[in-house]
Amino acid sequence: MRILIVEDDAGLREVMSRVLSEESYQVDEAADGEEGLYFAQTGVYDALVIDIMLPELDGISLIRQIREKMMDVPAIFVTAKDSVDARVEGLNAGADDYLVKPFALEELLARVRALFRRNRGIDTEMTLRYGPLVLANHEAIVEGQHVNLSAREYALLEYLVLHKGQILTREQIFNRVWGIDTEAVGSVVDLYVHYLRKKLSAFGLDRHIRTIRSVGYTLREE
Structure with a gap:
């Protein structure tokens, strides 16, 4: 399973990448929205993990452009915004789940697994x-x-x-x-x-x- 992380915080991006890699996921990283869009358009991914507050192109605009191109890859937003309005905006833009910072890495893994099961019918420990x-x-x-x-x-x-x-x-x-x-x-x-x-x-x-x-x-x- 290949996952794209789009996160401008280098420290958090590195930690998320390491944890997902340790679970045998293949991980690519992008540091801003424009780079994330390029990766999403040219790569083949099973899931996206996207920060909302990104330079160059924010996460909301990024997921909207991805969905406009008929790409149905499941996506999780990670953000410090915890208001109902922010969550609704992200989900309406095309995200499948929402994770509020700071979060436990175990929760990230659990939500990724649930995302695969819910959106693709794929069990991450499948045979x-x-x-x-x-x-x-x-x-x-x-x-x-x-x-x-x-x-x-x-x-x-x-x-x-x-x-x-x-x-x-x-x-x-x-x-x-x-x-x-x-x-x-x-x-x-x-x-x-x-x-x-x-x-x-x-x-x-x-x-x-x-x-x-x-x-x-x-x-x-x-």
């Missing part, structure tokens, strides 16, 4: 199944045998399984698995698909990953 393949707790198992995957290979396989039957562009895969803030280049997608196919070949699953010429890849329906 994914694809034929004989089981993905759970960052482990891939086929008929009782562990598939030795790196963290990046696992993230790639998880993304393919979550979107089986869909054609995913190389850009979508790159943004989801590697993120915006990376020194990697787009060609790394082809390299890791090669790695993944090689490791799945022992189980006869490599042929299920189809190459869509000049576009990307798809994991065929079971």
Whole structure:
């Protein structure tokens, strides 16, 4: 699961990022609203955590622009404003939840988990199944045998399984698995698909990953 944090307080942003990363979420960070909008438009995220009082572009304007572009990624506002009017304004603008500063980091984690369950029907501790393949707790198992995957290979396989039957562009895969803030280049997608196919070949699953010429890849329906 990939989360974008848009927060101008560097200390708070770093703490939130660390805590979410420790829970195995992939986290990108933006320090102002304009940067946050760029990340949201060019990346693939499962959730947004947005401060309302942001430089360049405030959080209310940010979420409105995101929603105007028909992006339905769930979002939590974090803010020091605790009035009913402020909460109503944020929710009406397109946020799904509201967290008032100062807050316990355990509450942030709980609200993120609840957001996934409520808005996407996804359990953050879910088990994914694809034929004989089981993905759970960052482990891939086929008929009782562990598939030795790196963290990046696992993230790639998880993304393919979550979107089986869909054609995913190389850009979508790159943004989801590697993120915006990376020194990697787009060609790394082809390299890791090669790695993944090689490791799945022992189980006869490599042929299920189809190459869509000049576009990307798809994991065929079971």
